[in-house]
Amino acid sequence: MSRLFSDRLLEGLACAALGTHHPNGILLFNAVGKDMQEIASVWREMIIATTDDTVDIVYLRSWHDDEDLWGSYLPVAGTFARKEGLLTGGQAEGQRRIVVIPELGNLSLTAMRSISSILGMETAYLDRHGQHHDWIPKLYWLVGCDRPDAISPHLLDRFGLRLHGGNLSATKRSKNILAQLEEGLSNERTLPDLGDWIDKLRTARDRHPTFSEAAQNLVLDYIDRLKDFGSGYSGHRDIALARLAVAVAKLEGRDEVDLSCVEKAAHIEGFPMPKPTKNEAPSIHQTSNRLDGEFKETQTDRQQTPEGTPVYGGSPDRDRETIAAEMPEPTRDAVTEEETSPYREDAADIDREAASLRLPVSAFSTTNAAKGVITGDRPANDTCDLAITATLREAAKYQPIRRINHPEKPQGRLMLLCTDLRAHQRAPAIERMLLLVLDCTCLNASDRQKVLKPYTEWAYESRASVCLILVGAKKADYLRAEKIVAGKLDTLRIRTALTAEPGKATPLAHGLELGLQALRHKLRQGNTIQEVAMVVLTDGRGNVPLKASLSGEIEPFLPVKRQGIEDALQVADRIRLLTSSSRHRMYVAVLDLHAEPYSDLPRELARALGGGIVSLSHLNGKEVPR
């Protein structure tokens, strides 16, 4: 048996490979950026074992557009030929394709819309640029999802099977790297070691177990239990769990899908397990020897330890390394998920915009039309924002005919007519910006998230760019603030920065100075920004003079006194001068925590900025100790 990943993940992959689980979409939690390649390789071998087809793997990335996904015409040997797209290729007779999406939340809107139109469909349709095809898709989806709260539940619902990521151990990782390097040298694909899974799958594929009445009832019970976890309901869920149970029965060589098959299916997906009563025998999953190295809970241990505290199996006196050496090399599920729902979108704090799969419209009637991200092309009447490739592609179609119709024209040259013109079709440009000056020393991270929520929501929903100035973060140079710029809120850097630990000093003046620079850049350099929200979360107690921040040195033994504060007010004044003369719509606010002493400082700062005050008196007393 392969010890690459936990049995649970391998069982899930095997069930999905059996194809009983239409649509063949696996949503992988806690796997983003980790081991997707290895998991895809394992799954490929399993699918080959069940279908005898060849299987290729493609990756969908954030930059892929309609042409990449659905195919396009490319110049080939003096003419144009169709090139299949990521979603249309690899599906000829005897072929199948795994589509890997490392993080669903990173995909473009174009790609999200495309997925929603093909994933889970019995028939796929392509009607683009003179092509019409309909076919039964043979795509298998392996999709990482760490942020279900940011993705349309309509799209997530298409994924019938939810599993937990692999998390390869360091040893296995290094073995894999070596194997890949070998592969590069020998030019041959190294097959993952799947132990007896291949044989199991080959035997399982021709089994057709019946489904017992009791097992059907249990399926409904399991789905009903999700109500305790804030679950909504979709008709797909009963069916998805039942089909998984069928796959389990096939793998286990059973003629009937019974209760244990449903229980195991629920375990694979991470359904909350029923809590056993005192006299009830533990369920199969509690008694089975968990090979994935997780903590074990035992009835006897429970009496001797505080309630809910897990204990290690084995003797507590033994040296930990000795135990580790004797045990099989562990792989771990990333989180203990016994008490969560696999439908995480139900319980997630909704962070997505409404109608998130719709094409956005521009909020401003200005000339930003030619500045947004390209999402496709459209017929055009003029050469403004000309899509050259699309125009040439359009013209290419007619060259043979035009050459016949116009023998007097030079035959070796492209004949272009105005009806060939194509312009770029674009998403609206980024028109809003959130400039957030965040003083990490004034409030702890969790409260910070709460007070900033209206602003982060605004930034998310209006697809604003974000400029985050971190003041007094632990990991930064204590004399300087740090500027982080991102095209959107929902990036790892911004999310991590919002929860930065407080450091030793508060270079507020430098933070505002960086904010001033960012504003100058955005407001004066003719970009697409129309509206800026500048939000300052601070208690106003800057204690690093601007000079010290700029020079990177602080004069020893010289008392700082109010210099840090005065410098901050001066910079704020310059920000006011800049914003008051700007044509942009500005919102400037200081969030006032009413922190004692010096509770008037935020008001002073707001006055200097020419902005307003948002009172947050209810948070008083949760101040970070300085």
Next chain:
Amino acid sequence: MPSEVLGSDGKPPDKILPYTRIVGQLELKLALELSYIAKKIGGVLLSGNRGSGKSTAVRAFGLLAYDGLPVTLPLNATEDRIIGGWNIDALMKAEPIWQDGLMVQASKPDKQILYIDEVNLLDDRVVNIILDATSTGILDIQREGESRREDISFTLIGTMNPEEGELRPQLLDRFGLTVNISAAKKAEDRKAILKTVLEFDEALSSQDRGKAFFEVARQEGKDLMDKLNRAKERLYGVKVPDPIADKCAEIAEKFEIESNRGEYTLALAARALAAYEDANEVNKDHLRKVAAMSLQHRQPRAAQSGIIWIKNDDPILDELLGA
């Protein structure tokens, strides 16, 4: 290009649950069947949350009624495929071969349905094309050096999830009937659905297993189509008494329906229902059964709060119908 294209023999593989085996969803089925009996109803919009079986029902109905999957307008469709354009592969060989667009394809006698899944996610440009063409029934093509005029006539069927936004009122008005559907929540209904799907999966797993299942479904489908075709033939033989026609106008006025299409669709849908039920004339019960699906999306509140028939609408309707 994928090789498993539908139909070496022009027929799709039966991987879609047969229409007659769909459990529950009576309103949805009624709307689809009425639009078949009375084509002038114009279309059906099915609005419902995920997992309620909307798409399956439409495709299954297309398979049953027209012996093939409905012409489907996908989200990825480009303008030339919707309106029509040159066959590019032929064009490259200097052979100008015109290729009908999806709207013209859907107007052919053996098709008759244009299906748009996720209709609320369509690009505005595509919506405008459909609105322009369906409002007149004529598709004037002046593009790519070609000049054509095509008569178009199809039943527009759309499905959407209201979580992803509502439809523009102009497009909403193109649909004769709308149905709000939700996934079955009662245990017995869910179990019946689960049982059916498992049976269907089993039936698909081998020819022997599938024989009985599909034979029953085929016979049920034939019986239903006989009934629908009978109703279609006698549709205009069913009388709409003057008081009933007056009632349609009165109901439309009471529910503040601005478009005249509201009362017309109400009367036509009631007539189709009467034909389906083998009645000789339309009565108030017929009106009651089709009022919500004919009017709810044309009420002024539909633009603000979505397509919805609220509890208070029923007593108003009862009062108007003298219940």
